[in-house]
Amino acid sequence: MSAPRGKSARFFAHTPHINKIFTLSLLAITVHLFIYLPSAHAAGSNTTATSETQQDVVVYGAPADNSVDKTKQDYQVKTTRAGTKLLLTPRDVPQSLSVITQQRMQDQQLQTINDVLNTTTGITSERDDSERAYYYSRGFKLNNFTYDGIPTSMGDAWNYGDTASDTAIYDRIEVVRGATGLMTGAGSPAASVNMVRKHADSKTATGSLNASYGSWNKQRYVADLSTPLNQSGSLRGRVIAGYQNQDSWLDRYTKNTKFLYGTIDADLSERTTLSLAYDYQDADTSNPTWGGNPVFYRNGTLTHYRRSLNSSANWTYYHTTVRKLYADLVHHFDNGWSTHLNGTHAENTFSDKLLYVGYLSMPDRDSGEGTNGFGSEDSGKRELTSVDGYASGPFALFGRQHQLMLGVNYSRQHNATDSSNGTTSADGSEIASSDIGIFNNHWNGNIAQPNWGDWYQNANDIIRQKSAYTAARFSLTDPLALIVGARYTQYRSNGSSGDMEKNNLMPYAGVVYDLNDTWSAYASYTSIFQPQTYRDSTGRYLSPITGKSYETGLKSAWDDGRLTATFAIFRIEQNNVGQEQDGVYVNNSSEQAYVATKGARSKGAEFEVNGAFTDNLQMTFGATRYVATDSTGRYSSNQPQTVFKLFSRYQLPTLPELTIGGGITWQNRVFWDVSTPDGSTQRVYRSSYPLANLFTRYQINKQVAVQANINNLFDRTYYTYRNNDVYGEPRNVSVNLSYQF
Template identity: 55%
Template sequence: MSFNRVYGKQLCAELNTTGFKKKFAFSLLTLCITHAFAISAANAADSATTSDKTRSEQTLVVTADGNNEAKTEATKSYTVPATRAGTKMNLTQRDIPQSVSVLTQQRIKDQNLQNVGDALANVTGISASQNDSERVDFYSRGFYLDNYTYDDIPSAQTGAWNFGETDGDSAIYERIDIVRGATGLMTGTGNPGAAVNMIRKKADSKTFTGNLSASYGSWDNQRYVADLSGPLNDSGTVRGRVVTGYQNQDSWVDRYHKRKKFLYATVAADITDNTTLDLGYDYQTRDTDGPTWGGLPTWYSNGSRIQYDRSANPSADWTHYNILSRKVFANLTTNFDNGWQVRVNGTHAESDFDSKLLYVTGYPDQTTGILDSSGYGYAGWYKGLRTQTAIDAYASGPFELLGRQHQLVAGVDYSRQRNRYLYSSTILSPAEIGNWNDWNGDVAEPDWPAWALSSEDTIRQKASYMAARFSLTDPLSMIIGARYTQYSAQGTTADMKKNNLTPYGGLVYDINENVSAVTSYTSIFKPQTYRDQQGNYLKPVTGKDYEAGIKGDWDDSRITASLSVFRIEQDNLGQILSNTYVNNSSENAYKAAKGVVSRGVDFEINGAVTDNLKVTFGATRYVAKDASGDRTNPYMPQTSLKLFTSYTLPMLPELTVGGGVNWQNRTYKEATNPSGQTERVYQGSYPLANLFARYQINKNLAVQGNIKNLFDREYNTNPSGGVAFNEPRNYSVSLNYAF
């Protein structure tokens, strides 16, 4: 049945008063009516034309069985009917003129993706560089991915310091939306590769529901998660949800041990029939013993390659890496009967880390294992604190102009991020390191020098943005918009202010009721702290993204597909000037130059091919070169394929099986060998296969098994420097109880 906002609320009330709701009884009522509310706003924007209306209407089917269970397909889907990714207008993926991927909770569950990093590594067009055991960098289309947002509020990440963005637990998120290409309209500053938006779970159930899971896997990996939600008053106008978990694990790496705890709590209150206030708290802590820092040395001093056991760990016994993050957030959402929505979203986050690390570099003797004269151990003790306060407010909805219905979004946001980093470091001599061939981490902890300030900065952004989707003709729509940003950085590394106007434009042409042709131009900027010879800060690095392709959706967006070609240009990249200094000081001077050009194509199909078969398949190919014609980030794959399937057996519907494979092409890095020459170190192409099976024992209890790296392929996870190994073949078994 089709739901509008009013009728959906009436039905929800009826379900809770006519026998479906029994006090203190367990039941499963899937409350996807909130999705239908959002979809009805998109319907209103498209209702002027028959073809738009037919394409944008969404249907929600609710069925109940004899056990008073109500299920919707949305809870088990690999797709969503609509998203605000890219523009904050509630659109189908087909109506967004950029490449968009959605990773739903069901896909995360099927693949057993326990943290954000695992999830991103399985997204089309995203590639991972595992710098060490705690830091994972992600790249898209040749560019470092530094745009992470939480419920649409950006949080900038820097590669040098790790606050655990990619290690956040996936259990607290409803889904993850990824927009590839430049995303300056919504995120402000950053690189033009992609942006990731983590959408948190909501307290949206008016009946008591829950999910308890326990799993055990290779290397004594124990994980326990509880997800409980329900009403906090008789009418259900105040609701709560708690997601909490604990994980304790060893590793295939010697002397490595990790403990993780998280608590996520949120309360939703219906202030009026149309206005809801959400309040939440997110607490996560990760304590790691024996973390690695960078990779292992590649060569012996005689030039031969060092052959390591896969479990080799270059860290010392006294090393650790501890991260604590706390976030409080609130959002106030009002939905009007005319399809408009007004939302105010705010957050305050504090993250800190404390790490003692050891990095060993040089060329050991093959016989004695003693490092040569260029070798040493670098011991570092680092502490960091990052706080961010941000608020975003916007209104979106349909409007009429020249007899046609269109859509508009307009908003403002403000953020302040403070970063403070301290360090204490010292050098361990080759004699103190000892025989590298017998290294076991047993080295004395150094006497740490006094703390020194690495950097302390405050970054502020003030912005206003507006975008409109105009229905020009029945098959043709146009999205145009812009963001004006005032950026300032003050502290030990910079004292600068920059203003920037970021444009956005796109066209969508409906070829038929299922397929559209799209094209877009988007951009993004990133201030830089380099200065020219006169002492002026260089202009921000700008990223321009040109994209064109075709998109399709079928069966009310149960399956979506896209094929796009793109070109990204990055300009004003700071380049050092030899023997030139700022105002005759010791500070090196820079000049702005043309940067990187990335060209390529990507393809993705995602969703329910049949009632029993779900498939996600993505393929990406790009070529990125700098102004000199050299390949950019050659340690990242330029071609990648990612496939995952899930199949429920028709003759045995309690059993679901599936699996997939990720493949990437050969990569290389430039490294200096013992002879002082630059040598290319290659990592050959490889596939990573995985399998899963889930059996529904009864309506509440299910058991699931996962196998990762089925063929036990071995490769270097740190292609940008040193040697580090991926996880071997491993398994996990989990029990899940839903009520």
């Protein structure tokens, strides 16, 4: 259940020159990086053979020397299917792409998808409370999440389940920015996040054990064990299990999570592999917040509560459970073609009891009295069943080699949520202020449970998508390649939000021109759509919201693709967004009528360099600057429009057992217009802020290593939500001991 929105915000000092200063600094850093990047010795775009799942397949632009694995600690990957499902090098994908590898996740201790997104180039976030977060790219909300390329529709009720997933089970996380309709079908034009899970790929017994302890009594234990299950190693198993227990900088908050992932990979023949997997994740939270602390006192002045103040009651909780089954079948043919058949069944459930403080009335400044609240008891279940199959490989035409991919996808998703309101007031609309008592820095959450009303249905919808998609890469000349594709989707929803059926064709086009062995110029057009249940005055459903991305830029690769750089200029459009028509109703009924608008525009530039500068130095640096507007002015003004993120690791040549590193993120100020307690509207600002972190690792011997991480090094106080006082994490420390065998 979404938190009530309304009268709360924080005013910060205006710093009018910071954006100009940062822009000049960013330009200087970009020029410096381009000047001092290593000399070019990347492979060109000739067709060569590489390895995917231990089989030979055709890869365009892949490095010739793939036999020596010197990339185990890299922040970059050699090949990816992100963006098009064609197996390409990152340089040959005509769209902005970031890949977060296992090494990067280990160095930064990125333990959830939420952690990963907060460190990814071009992604910003807004944390509503202790459990929920929303993500944005280039000004648009991100709701496209895929697992091994299989899309999931994520509504607001589920924004904790997908991004709270533990990264220990994933090989890497791929983020493609801009519209991604070719890969995901329905969704927003922000970006797409693909989680690539680990496989049982070792023919010898191996594994790792990790134990860590950190601030707020955070304990974490993870075991990752692989072994062959027969003498030849054609049948292999892998188990990853973890447990985590933690308190928080918030008073009374505790959280326990556990997960279990098991997979069996079987080589049915030399060219056919079957993979079966099961994923279970469970989280229990006591005293979670719903929203944050009130921002205004009743007289309109700003509150100044301590960071550790928890607005929840002692009877509140969150419980989430995720269960997933996977099945993959891959076959490689002698002619370079391969077929992939994936199936997934996932069940997400949640239940909670929550308290929102300051629902309609703010506290008195002196006494802390007069604050009301709202209670909610909720439960929900999401079931997703999806099957995806595609074939890809080379073909010859006009004396040149090209690449083709064809696929089909079917998914059925059932979303059901129910709620019960907790109230004590006479009209049943709130928890009366007399029950809340005094809300101040000494609040301890010790209040009685409210009267819980009858359960009612929030949503009960079934969404079906049937898609057929294709993409082809044409080698027009040695330096010039054209990628074209399309996805046709039949979208149907039935249930509480109305019965609707929409069909949509989403085209994809990209061109890549190799300027030399290192640099390529590219341009692309992609699209996406999102059906909506609003209707116009005649009763017709509005056309789907459409998103379009236009992007052009430069890409480069050094050292056989171990280091890449991208400079992109983009424009994103979102059209047909439904807006209310004042005083107009559907067919003269009580249903509000809507009209489609031209929507929003976002345009800007993005830069990322990622990978191995030397064998000892890994670094990722990303910077984004955009301007987003709609018919009323600035669009998504609560999201920063200038962001940079830097992180690096350095292994000392004179003491190779020691690795040091760290990074910094910075974002510019944001603003929004809010209603104050007296009913007036005030534009408030949240100032820019940097966050710094450090880490060091010492390899005691071949098997044992110890690592320490410090986050928010300078203990910067900052807010993560526009409508409440929801603080970001204070400075925190963790120490990790790992054993590899």
